[in-house]
Amino acid sequence: MIQIDNVSFSYDLGKTNVLRNISLDIPEKKVTSFIGPSGCGKSTLLRCLNRMNDLVETSRVTTGEIRIMDKNINAKDVDAIELRKNIGMVFQKYNPFPKSIYDNVAYGLRIQGIKKKDILDAAVEKALRGAALWDEVKDRLKDSALGLSGGQQQRLCIARTTAVQPKIILMDEPCSALDPIATAKVEELITELRNDYTIVIVTHSMQQASRISDKTAFFYLGELIEYADTDTIFQNPAQKQTEDYISGRFG
């Protein structure tokens, strides 16, 4: 689904590569976790996948290429906005628009030009049901999204993402601001979304990575140290650096 081939990346026009020679294939309709200490490059790599780093003028993929559905996403003829239609993103801090619950979910569809109420109604319900939020909000769809709890707001953001039916969902520490119950609900949601979407998640929680992901990649100082099935990474990693990190010996 996503092929990352020998990718190096720089925020300063190539003077310093914060990612160096990263190669990994991310499988379709699986959950892949990126783990590693702060500053290891995992979020940078995640943002390379939907070209979010384009917002930093001096950022560059300095070597290699990223192919999504067999297309080099940094090719000149690829429009970043078009690319992002297929790649949803959920952030660390839930960020619903200051609009109603309904309008948040319908936002992306309206941008795509869909105006018919019955189509929007059906899509909003489907997305909210998919995010396990429908039963909690169905009677107050016109209320402000900002009145929801933190966990509900994050699930609303996931519903907003899935409403436009992307192929891939990127998640950057989606549970770091949530309490354990809300975290469990989002994790449950992620395991269900795996049936329909390719999910890449950055997380600082080893337990979360081991619970919800099929594949795990461990990064350190801008390099990919190990990439394998999650069971292997957490039970018998091949690299000592991986073992030291996941077992809390890092230092």
Add this chain to the structure above:
Amino acid sequence: MDTKGHILTEFDDALTSLKKNTIAIGTLAQKNLENALSGLTQRDTALCNQVIADDEEVDQLEMQIDNDSLQVMAKFRPFASDLRMVISSMKITHNLERISDHAVSIAKRSRKIIKNSEIDEISYIEPAYHQALKMLQISLQSYSDSSTELALEVLSMDTDLSKFHKQATKTYTKRLEEPCDHYKTYLNLVFIVRWIERVGDLATNIAEDVIFMQSAQDIRHGGDLED
């Protein structure tokens, strides 16, 4: 990246304590086995009684190790080699507790044997006993030293133990087939040599747990150790 102890020193302390207690229960189980056999061969009823009393300490330590292991898992959520160490220590402890139970069974039968007159054939259990004891000692050393090589050595010793067990059993059953005054003693010795053989099996289990702890490979039930 340095490879140090855990960032949480309490985690290191808990694992160190777990290992120390597992070695301690091993030492107690081994001592109980040795005392049970000494009680038999030296016809020492007091020593046999001591084995039965000392088993209580093994039982208590087993429960403590189980509890400590659960605490480690709940508090520190160990992964990879740490998780295998905790799980293996629990399993090894269970095997050691069973060995101590067998020592108690041997001690109880020995008390009965001692009540009757002495026979020379008791010495037939010695090859099996020495082999089983050596397997137990090496398996405990393999855990203590985290040594796959020593664990593999234990596995290689099982064939000889089976041979010694069969030889002793054959001798005693042959005696039982003939009219004799010591049939109860021979029957008790058949049981004892069977428990000794079980000690060897349990030492093999310990060695397999050590191999799992060290290499993450499950070689039980005929599995081969890969490089």
